[in-house]
Amino acid sequence: MESLQGSLDRLETVAYPSSESTESTGSLTNPTMATSFLETLGINLEYLAQLRFINDSFTPYYILAYPVMYYFFADVVGTLKAMAASLLIAIVMQRFVLGRRQPVPSNCAVVITGCSTGMGFHTAIRLATMGFTVFATVRKPEHFEKLAQSAPAKAKSRLVKAILDVRDINSIDAAAKQVTAECKSRGLSLQSVINNAGYSECVPLQLATERAISDQYQTNVFGPIHVTNAFLPLLKASKSPVKPTVIFIASVVSHISPAGLGLYSSSKAALRSLASTYRQELSPFGINVVTVEPGFVRTEFLNTALNSTQQNFNDETIKTKSDEETVSLYEGGLGSILTTAQNIKGLSATVDFVSNALVDAVLSNYPPTNYRVGYDSHLTLPFINLTHWLVEVTGMLTFYLSKKQTEQKGKQQK
Numbered sequence: 161m162e163s164l165q166g167s168l169d170r171l172e173t174v175a176y177p178s179s180e181s182t183e184s185t186g187s188l189t190n191p192t193m194a195t196s197f198l199e200t201l202g203i204n205l206e207y208l209a210q211l212r213f214i215n216d217s218f219t220p221y222y223i224l225a226y227p228v229m230y231y232f233f234a235d236v237v238g239t240l241k242a243m244a245a246s247l248l249i250a251i252v253m254q255r256f257v258l259g260r261r262q263p264v265p266s267n268c269a270v271v272i273t274g275c276s277t278g279m280g281f282h283t284a285i286r287l288a289t290m291g292f293t294v295f296a297t298v299r300k301p302e303h304f305e306k307l308a309q310s311a312p313a314k315a316k317s318r319l320v321k322a323i324l325d326v327r328d329i330n331s332i333d334a335a336a337k338q339v340t341a342e343c344k345s346r347g348l349s350l351q352s353v354i355n356n357a358g359y360s361e362c363v364p365l366q367l368a369t370e371r372a373i374s375d376q377y378q379t380n381v382f383g384p385i386h387v388t389n390a391f392l393p394l395l396k397a398s399k400s401p402v403k404p405t406v407i408f409i410a411s412v413v414s415h416i417s418p419a420g421l422g423l424y425s426s427s428k429a430a431l432r433s434l435a436s437t438y439r440q441e442l443s444p445f446g447i448n449v450v451t452v453e454p455g456f457v458r459t460e461f462l463n464t465a466l467n468s469t470q471q472n473f474n475d476e477t478i479k480t481k482s483d484e485e486t487v488s489l490y491e492g493g494l495g496s497i498l499t500t501a502q503n504i505k506g507l508s509a510t511v512d513f514v515s516n517a518l519v520d521a522v523l524s525n526y527p528p529t530n531y532r533v534g535y536d537s538h539l540t541l542p543f544i545n546l547t548h549w550l551v552e553v554t555g556m557l558t559f560y561l562s563k564k565q566t567e568q569k570g571k572q573q574k
């Protein structure tokens with residue numbers, strides 16, 4: 161059983177593509193002629209490879225089309241034909257008619273939280289390159305400087321620094337006032353708010369400190385609520401020809417709860433529920449609300465989670481919550497889980513896939529309510545009950561083996 165520190169040491173050597181490198185965006189900042197032509201038609205090869213069409217948003221079209229198709233194919237074999245024809249009509253309606261990606265509107269802006277690294281970093285560069293004015297929020301000014309330096313020349317002038325900490329309501333209000341003033345002075349309409357900022361606390365629930373619990377929910381749940389509410393007046397007043405959109409970055413683990421990730425998975429599940437409520441409440445104002453559920457993505461996110469794990473186990477408060485044997489058991493078990501995460505890194509999606517979903521949501525008048533990004537996300541959700549069982553059995557077996565190892569060490573020391 162590998163120790164937590166050993167797993168951290170191994171994982172630090174993993175060569176993930178750097179989110180600060182614009183080279184990893186490939187065709188995003190320098191698209192080929194073929195890809196560019198296909199995107200003008202609303203067709204994206206990456207989404208075709210990811211079963212882009214199989215999502216929640218085609219369901220209404222399917223329900224409407226099925227009775228009509230059944231009228232033409234009214235027998236047993238015909239029922240199957242009606243189902244297939246209805247599915248085809250639903251896909252065409254969702255993707256190529258109502259859900260088709262619109263041209264980039266002029267004089268429009270986007271607010272993105274958490275732009276210092278990862279998905280926010282890449283999406284800010286891509287949207288600025290496409291012609292949006294991007295208010296890229298960061299907690300520290302030096303993080304924005306790194307972003308601006310990595311952007312291509314034509315995007316630099318469209319990137320606007322906004323200092324914002326999603327855990328601080330005063331910081332959110334100050335950023336909202338800045339964006340409001342700049343939109344007014346530049347004649348901009350706010351097109352979208354992308355709630356991207358977030359991180360993962362990796363700690364067993366019975367050892368979770370008050371700091372870990374508070375920070376996780378302040379960042380992943382309460383922060384997006386405050387950010388969304390702060391920018392709603394600008395979204396309601398938007399004059400963009402494309403319907404404004406609020407986007408929440410959820411996660412595939414909002415549907416499952418792996419051991420050690422209880423705080424993170426529950427916070428993302430709460431975010432999905434909040435998005436559903438916002439979708440109903442904002443519909444009278446013509447504002448779309450979308451969730452994006454990535455699986456594993458090649459960013460610094462995993463390293464941040466690992467640092468959080470190490471910080472939690474080094475916290476003296478943990479020792480007051482349980483005995484040394486229990487702490488050792490969990491430390492060994494999480495070490496094995498993190499090693500597994502390292503071993504499946506080849507299945508993870510690139511940030512290009514996520515930024516592609518975000519661009520699609522920003523530029524669609526009728527986007528899907530939910531985007532699933534990454535092969536693991538697509539494979540997990542259709543078999544959710546089986547996935548739940550596998551995750552729980554794996555977690556229980558991992559900690560059982562860790563307990564046995566801890567007991568053996570105790571006997572050897574005696």
